[in-house]
Amino acid sequence: MSDGKGAVGAGHYPSLVRNEALKSNGYAVSLVLRGHKAMPPFGRMLSDDQVAAVVNYIRTHFDNDYTDAVTAQDVKDAR
Numbered sequence: 001m002s003d004g005k006g007a008v009g010a011g012h013y014p015s016l017v018r019n020e021a022l023k024s025n026g027y028a029v030s031l032v033l034r035g036h037k038a039m040p041p042f043g044r045m046l047s048d049d050q051v052a053a054v055v056n057y058i059r060t061h062f063d064n065d066y067t068d069a070v071t072a073q074d075v076k077d078a079r
Contacts (some may be wrong), residue, residue, distance in 0.1 A: 004062035011038030016062045024072045028055045043079065048072035055073045 006015035022028050032051050036039035042051070049072045059066040
């Protein structure tokens with residue numbers, strides 16, 4: 001959801017707000033690339049730069065303050 005608070009309905013979408021699981025940038029990269037449960041994988045749709053941008057956005061917004069930025073090379077290595 002646009003506020004990052006997640007949702008419950010047809011699926012369960014966990015909140016991104018103050019989400020300590022995002023502390024590990026590898027976890028976030030894996031989620032975007034491969035998906036998990038109700039979240040589809042986006043690895044085939046997004047470039048390495050785009051995945052890095054999404055991960056860096058969610059790790060620095062929604063009351064998250066994980067400033068060790070993910071690079072396109074990090075994403076490439078995770079593919």
